[in-house]
Amino acid sequence: MPTATRIFNFSAGPAVLPLPVLEQAQRELVSLPGVGMSVMEISHRSKTFEDLLGTAIADLRELSGIPAHYRVLMLQGGASLQFSMVPMNLLGPGQTADYVDTGSWAEKAAKEAARVGTVKITGSTKADGYNRIPSQSELALTPGAAYVHITTNNTIEGTEWRSLPDVGRDVPLVADASSDILSGPLDITRFGLIYAGAQKNLGPSGVTLVIVREDLLSRSKSDLPVMLNYKVQADNNSLYNTPNTFGIYIFGLTMKWLKSLGGLAAIARTNERKAAKLYAEIDRTGFYRGTAQPASRSLMNVTFRLRTEELEKIFEKDATAAGLDGLKGHRSVGGMRASIYNAFPEEGVDALVEFMREFERKRG
């Protein structure tokens, strides 16, 4: 296959990046315009890089309407390190943090937090195989909790919070938004803190975005390891140590790309349309079976099964041969998963729908 030929990449992450972003990075790889070096070869304290970081954050702020009293951090360690940093910074002795258990990542987040302090699991849908998001009445929130943690999109199980829970005015809502951040408009003021690994909707892996309400920084105790202290990271504008400079550069290009599409309302319309096409095909005859309950269906990760595991293997093999890559579900749940993040082209969704019809015609 010529290297310039791209297939449709349904991977859950690291995931497809916008083609214009890759092309610009390719053009600028050896020499950033006006700099004569690549972005990987310049000091993170140079004006060039500081401008690049500042612009990336300013564009993100503009896109998602982040109010001035929120800080934006670009950290490392992935969403998984946030599972630890969130409680280390926000959960004090004698306090409880509520965790809503909606999937494998949510469960992992709660387990890590329990190493740090007192955690209460509230609103678990584990008994239903995590096939839905709990309703508000199932949440049984702890009055005066240090925070309530949710996973806005459950990457493995293909469910997504379509409206946010009401956790009261005084308790911060903390969200792992790794797999649906910037997939549509976001009311930042509903959250105390949002975090996301970049490798699905924001850029490459190795950059972790944290958006935190400024007043919460006062909870970070000075005896925390410095690298794990939100306040230190905020005071140093994410430059306490050497950040992932190349990753932040790609993040910045991705923000420009989102702006060029008309912002988050526009991308949300496209995402709704892409997901609706796939769910319509899944529901069309009963040959395919969606695993998430319809009201909880994710716009980003569309999970479905076929009649038998044998048939699923054939589906995956034939799909790969047809240039539709990465459709195998997570190893923990099996089945199929089409991850259709912002950068996944609508033509790829159409190609998958076409493939599904043809497969059913042959095997149904």
Ligand code: PMP
């Ligand atoms: N949370 C969610 C919702 C995820 O989808 C993932 C990764 N797929 C993680 C956390 C873990 O992210 P990381 O690999 O960046 O630590």
